[in-house]
Amino acid sequence: MRRGIYLLEEVEFHPMNSRRPLEYLRWLTGYKREDDRMEAGAPRLTEGLSIRSKEIDLVGAFYAVGISGHPQFKVVTLWDCHGGWDGGWRQMVEIYDDVQQNLFLSDIDDLRFSAYSRPLGAAPGSPAVADLLSEGYAAPLYLFESAQVRPGAALDYLAAVQEERAPILADHGHRLVGAYEVQFCDSEVVTLWGTDIDAHLELQRSRDAALGLDDGVPADHRLLSWRKRARAYLEGPWRENLLSPYPGSKLAPSRA
Template identity: 55%
Template sequence: MPRGIYLIQEIEFPRADTTGQEEPPTRHRREGVDLLGAFAEVGVAGNPPSRAIALWHCEGGWAGGWRRMIDGSPGFGGLGSPRPLGEAPGSPCLADLVAEGYAAPLYLMEIATVRPGCALDYLEAVQKEYAPLLAEHGHRLVGAYEVQFRDDETVTLWGTDADAHVALQRSRDAALGLDDEAVPDHRLLVWRKRALAYLDGSRRERPMSPFPGSKLAP
């Protein structure tokens, strides 16, 4: 089976609150390229409120959807070029999860800058060490990706819900001694230090809510 290839693209929606006529695309495809998810960034993570994220699947990998779309982007008013993503070894296959009916009310996308050449090493550590820990906190790893055409960036995608997300933040705060009403999990701090062995820059999490009608929406 060929490696799974995806695209992450930022899109500008002036009326992303769905009060106007311009709706985000939630079910769109062209030959060999399928829109799996359309997300609005939520919370106060420092992102523009009108910005949305589109997640595309290149069916058949490099020789399939990617080969068919290299003459042009499948996006809708995209902000810059999409990030081509290649599944890391052992990564869940998001297209298969969608086919099985998986959906979550909240997703977290982590974009990490790693030391050149160690993207797959970092993603292996995420899958073996961090994913089981976050699973105990109600977060499921649904994708682990090496950004293509560069050697220093990774993307991971997690499915969760608001309660689990808040509880995770409070558990980490408690481990830092900043919340005396939550149960601490010091393993979260251990992982943060462990991740530094791979990181060579920022590690940013972006909370996202799937647009109604998106394939990844409940």
């Protein structure tokens, strides 16, 4: 078994024009739905749309919930490289071999202000997004964690997340969707959790209760114990934000 390889991209839009993220999400999900109908193993580099491929799978397209700490406005996307390093990842890298003119032409020129991509390697035990999709899993809200860990501690931290934190969050209505080691560095991790608004609120209040700041709900002191445990692995910024899946993307619930 080979590890899953994913790509995470964070896209920002300036000046603050709320139509731009919507235009981008419509454009992106639209052309990737067309890619799903392509034959496997037949990628093409085209003008306006860059690489077309069934193996570079847009599994998640999210609008960042700005009030949870994201820059406004922002889109986050998650791509599954089917076949791992030798599959979708190879196809993405090959477009930079003998750089061609159509690599620089895009239907979304001047729409995005910036885009930051991170290649991700699934940690041992991390769910495979393809399996979740086959199950029919989708959540109305996602919790996105990005953390700076001690150099070399990424996989140890992610193992602790799965063994210790995941059962706690499961009791509060959160399901682990992915636990990833950021590639080409040795000090960054990403996790993604599916949840909903009620579970999100209940989790926050349970933590407040453990801090003695809310006497209206049961306290879960395990939440505080985990944060202390996590600090043994961390060496830099740790942040969690909320993501709302764009309707029609694969990790979004279907609308009746």
